[in-house]
Amino acid sequence: MGLRWFLFASDKTALNEKMTKTLFNMEKIRADFPMLSVKVRGKPYIYLDNAATTHKPLSVIEGIRRFDSEEYATVRRGAYLLGEKATSMFESVRERVARFINAENPSEIVFTSGTTQSINLVAYSFGRKFIGSGDEVIISHIEHHANILPWQILCSEKDAKLKVIPVADNGELIMEEYEKLLSEKTKIVAVTHASNVLGTIPPVREIVGLAKKVGAKTLIDGAQAAPHIKVDVKGLGCDFYVFSGHKMYGPTGVGVLYGRREVLETMPPYITGGEMIVTVTMEKSTYAKPPMRFEAGTPPVSQVIGLGYAIDYINSIGMDRIQAHEHELLEYATATLGKIPGLTIIGNAREKAALISFTLKNAHPHDVITILDEYGIAVRGGHHCAQPVMQRFGVPATTRASFSFYNKKEEIDALVEGLKKVIVFFS
Amino acid sequence: MSYKSELYQQVILDHNKNPRNYRKIEDATSSCLGHNPLCGDRITVYLKLDADNKISDISFSGDGCAISKASASLMTTFVKGKSIDDVKVIFDEFHKMIIGELDTGKTGHHLGKLTIFEGVREYPARTKCASLAWHTLKCSLEKKGETTME
Structure with a gap:
């Protein structure tokens, strides 16, 4: 029983990945957005501030x-x-x-x-x-x-x-x-x-x-x-x-x-x-x-x-596909960021848009974003024009990564690597 | 490859981790709450002046990013024992340095170890982090009670 369940679950994951790849041609979509291929400080621009503003397609x-x-x-x-x-x-x-x-x-x-x-x-x-x-x-x-x-x-x-x-x-x-x-x-x-x-x-x-x-x-x-x-x-x-x-x-x-x-x-x-x-x-x-x-x-x-x-x-592109891909990004980011010691995710609602606010134990959001910026990663740090939320959760500010359908899992991996460097730097 | 930076000098990291004069002075001559609405940082600077208008004791409390905390910590160690007139000169020079109007390698100055903040001039978004403590000190000297960074 346990094994059958496992096989089913892994089949399902493989199927999901296959579906995403076939339904969502990531490289083709990304090519529609000129801003996604610019370089920042000689590094690929990893744009994870989509809740602030999004980039425009060529059309x-x-x-x-x-x-x-x-x-x-x-x-x-x-x-x-x-x-x-x-x-x-x-x-x-x-x-x-x-x-x-x-x-x-x-x-x-x-x-x-x-x-x-x-x-x-x-x-x-x-x-x-x-x-x-x-x-x-x-x-x-x-x-x-x-x-x-x-x-x-x-x-x-x-x-x-x-x-x-x-x-x-x-x-x-x-x-x-x-x-x-x-x-x-x-x-x-x-x-x-x-x-x-x-x-x-x-x-x-x-x-x-x-x-x-x-x-x-x-x-x-x-x-x-x-x-x-x-x-x-x-x-x-x-x-x-x-x-x-x-x-x-x-x-x-x-x-x-x-x-x-x-x-x-x-x-x-x-x-x-x-x-x-x-x-x-x-x-x-x-x-x-x-x-x-x-x-x-x-x-x-x-x-x-x-x-x-x-x-x-x-x-x-279709809102169904957009929602499916962004939900996948959110789940992936929640799982990978959640494993970082000292990182606390603020906001764990069951129904959630594709963005993650978090705090790091020894690093202030403004230091986090300055260091991530050196790696070409754009995230937002601050009170996000929502000071009552900050007061309610007892934090002066948070760092926020917000995703769009044009983001890839590799960009979340880069964010995780960047955050690990921030932690080492301030430890 | 680990992260290295012109901005976060070792001394800054040390003061961030172990801030000096990080306490409240109960019988302060004056104090001021400084607020940077952009990032939400708030620090309070406490002052004690002696009969000759020299700073006999200074401390700070509050929370902020590494730059603002280290800047406040170093400031307290640097201005203790100095006169109000000296502090005014240092305030102006510090401000000019972090916005890139004073090159400490070329022009004479009174900034001493505070020159480790010169790297801030490459990060315009962070100049207010470095200057929050100084504006709060100025406010405290002027006995205004509260100041907000514009």
Whole structure:
């Protein structure tokens, strides 16, 4: 029995490896990303900071170059041919984004400058209209500062209360405590879809479902999820979903706010100016319908076009394969890093995105990253714009390695070797 | 091949592992909490001045990276017994050295053994680690109580 089980298990492992190799042509994929073949200090660049930003495939770089040099025009203004072409390319990205996250309608997609602006838009527009004295906003203890500060400021201005879902030692949100926080006073629940420090993927569908029962709106911060997890906003039932282009192989300066149409329609403008109006007189103005109501001024046209190509690229690989490969990397990294004496992994949630935060017994994260950098290895050290997480886990900072589908197991091996050298150096 | 570095000199590693004057002075003339929000490092510098405005005792507490801890440790050993005016000169020279504006091999200076931090100039991201203790000392001399690195 034991032997049969063993044979089965080893067969399965061999099969898995074979499947990964055939389904995922690593060298072909890596060749799509010029940044992955640069040298740093004469050594191959080992990029493990994908939670901060990701590299762009040639199709994005080339697509933006082509747009800027052969197709460029601003959108929704000129009736000349190239202006119309640019507008239709721009609006086609809105449709692709809607499909990418399974939104009902492209008009539910608002282009912003990034996740941070998307959350601020909701806090300023929805928040200032619908949240008042005595109301409550719920966030979690594992949020990025971008999903804390807009709510903190809103609550202090409106004399509302900010409530926080606590986090367990393994990095998971404590759902029983969340249920206790909910009441008819709760106006919005804003939580991450994947923590940028702990990797935790909270049960967002359940979180949204419970919020709905008390009539609260929901915002999901998908900055760390959209590039790595299949997102289905209709399935989740959330009112808002936000993410950034540059963390999903697209350009900086562009992000997305998904808002359920009925909710967006009730919201006043956030930033005002050109292109978001119906009529303007010196006395009074009327505003355009969403999404235009929230896109005052000239949008980041080239960046939106680039985001479209990034989505096409992700689709060409397939989110299922991306998730499978990244999960394999996470398991491999957890196993190999976990064997290093003196290394403590912070965040061991059962559902986890492909990133690992850790501390080393005798080495501060800033010394760790300086030394790894000498070997061409890029990881992040610090508080990751999530100081409450650091306070909760009693560490001043962590080192974080975050993976993408273009990373290889050999790069994790190099990280492990580098960390062993750090330990010897500081012992 | 083990790691070797211009930045982490042996003396720095030694002071990181066994920091000198790493304690609290209960009857300090003044103290200051220095904070580097970029990395979260926090150190407190405690000072005792004598009647002639000389530093009669100095210590520090807190935690940080190897560079900031070693810099604080070496600083305390170096400025003990010196006058406030001397410390001001050393502060300026130290700052210029780590940002690459003072080449200690070419220009006269009063930095003595502190020149082991000259390698920091090759690592712009780490200059604040080396200077945190010095800014905190300055804050303590000015009796401001708290300082944050910009």
